[in-house]
Amino acid sequence: MEPNHKRSGYVFNIQQFSVHDGPGIRTIVFLKGCPLRCRWCSNPESQESKPELAYNQNKCIGIAACGRCLKACPHNALRQGEDDKPVALRDVCKRCSSCAGACPTTALHTFGQLMSIDDILEVVERDNVFFSRSGGGLTISGGEPLMQPDFTVELLQAAKRRRINTTMETSGYAKWQTLEQACHYLNTLIYDIKCLDSSRHREQTQQANNIILENFVRLTAAFPNLPILVRTPIIPGFNDSEEDITAIINFVKGRPNVGYELLPYHRLGQPKYEYLGKEYPLGNLTLREEQFARLNTVKSALDNPCLSKVTY
Ligand code: SF4
Ligand code: SF4
Known part of the structure; x- marks a missing residue:
């Protein structure tokens, strides 16, 4: 019999039938709390830890x-x-x-509402039939899931016990011990690297990038068989130069378990700023389609065969 998992965490959304955040059809559990304040954040409701x-x-x-x-x-x-x-x-x-x-x-x-691990997994398991047909499962996202470290690790652990395929999306801004613990219960990991220039990173996210980069190096050494998809959201005026993308690719490449993907900036989260009584930080910023296509061309030219293996 399964042990009871009474530990609770703050969840702000559970989204079923996602096909963009891990392999197959997935249910995404969005957790509250984030140590970063990315100016382009499309989930501003994730940032604070409490409802x-x-x-x-x-x-x-x-x-x-x-x-x-x-x-x-x-x-x-x-x-x-x-x-x-x-x-x-x-x-x-x-x-x-x-x-x-x-x-x-x-x-x-x-x-944001408190939910127990058992309650979350009860929702997730409603789609077991889609998971088994598509190779999908549970994705834990946020916010930064590792801001609720014990809860996230225990949720992953409980999901594995129930044979649910697991993915986590992380900014990498977390204690190494927590990230390491979580990785023991993951089938895949999605890891954001936004910019290698630490002072620009801090300007745009309110945090330097050294913890994120150090964790990435340790992670790939400690878990050489864990498929990791590195993602970079392309933000006009911040990291949309060929130099920025080339620097990130050169940093992550050469590891057979690591893939890389660019995500286009969008403003779908803008109305939520208003609902929360906040101002959207990026005004009317837009990303030109041709600029995004050009960066993808740069990415393709630099990809080694290993980098393209981990894609969804
Ligand atoms: S506005 Fe009043 S009722 Fe609503 S959440 Fe705040 S304190 Fe509670
Ligand atoms: S007055 Fe408006 S916001 Fe208040 S309870 Fe009624 S519908 Fe909701």
């Missing part, structure tokens, strides 16, 4: 017609705006979720 109140004004039907949230808030953290819709006083809000629970339209919503 956050989100408010989509467009879904609100108005206080005159409803007003349940104002009555539900025990901390007077909502007031009536001039447009008859609530205004969230985020400095006063205690993140208790009472208003979100009372809102009939999900205009108010909480990003």
